[in-house]
Amino acid sequence: MDDAKLSSAAAAMAERVEAALGGQGRVGVAFSGGVDSSVLLALATRCLGPARTLAILGVSASLATDERRRAHEVAARIGAPLVELVTHELERADYRANGPDRCFHCKSELFERIDDELVRRHGLTAVAYGENADDALRADRPGAQAATDHRVLRPLAQAGLTKTDVRLLASELGLPCADKPAAPCLASRIPHHEPVTEAKLRQIDDAEQVLRDLGFGEARVRHHGDVARIEVPAADLERAVTEPVRGRLLGGVRAAGFRFVSLDLGGVQSGAFTLPLVTVRPVHP
Secondary structure, three states, X not given: OOOOOOOHHHHHXXXXXXXXXXXXXXXXXXXXXXXXXXXXXXXXXXXXXXXXXXXXXXXXXXXXXHHHHHHHHHHHHHOOOEEEEEOOHHHOHHHHHOOOXXXXXXXXXXXXXXXXXXXXXXXXXXXXXXXXXXXXXXXXOOHHHHHHHOOOEOHHHHOOOOHHHHHHHHHHOOOOOOOOOOOOOHHHHOOOOOOOOHHHHHHHHHHHHHHHHOOOOOOEEEEEOOEEEEEOOHHHHHHHOOOOHHHHHHHHHHHOOOOEEEEOOOOOOOOOOOHHHOOOOOOOO
């Protein structure tokens, strides 16, 4: 991690986050390798030191293979120790049912396993995760209630950092994920009330790897049975239907197990399945 002096604005933001972490003995950071959890991990490491910081990567079928690899690279760049924690959300009927509260059951699984398996073993005095101030206002974040239930800290949101603030800090800290697009878990590609299965998650992972290999940095493969509905940024739509990319994309996604391949003219749509079904997010302290 680049330890160059931060700008005054970034330093002020970092100080607020570090103040929210102050007084802790050893903090476990629920870590994905995304920009939010990476900035939180970096600031925790700066504030507390590597010996008092632990990155915790939840590993299951809903974690893309490429995301797992990148998370290790980012933690190594920061200089923070990382442990993998195998989670079993697919064994939870409420998670498999895939209602709008699916993320609640996923986060509950993660935080319960952290409490049961890691807190005592690693001497953790607190667990934190990377919710930012913008996330705190969104209705499609049921996992936040699980964090409340398990008394998980939200230092970025507590410090008032927006997504823009977090990306600024990531850039000034020299994190390799500073410009990384959001990468929700693979289960978010399955329409609500359609069951989540390991086979579907594997199909999505394989199909999205095809898109990454073709140079689409941000993309989603929505699972509609035999149909893969592909979302790429609007600026990439023309390239996606131009040879030779079109043929490679079609062949690769079919090889992942889909019969039909469609391209969504709406582009990448965050919260496409959840936002139409929720209006109010539960208030938490």
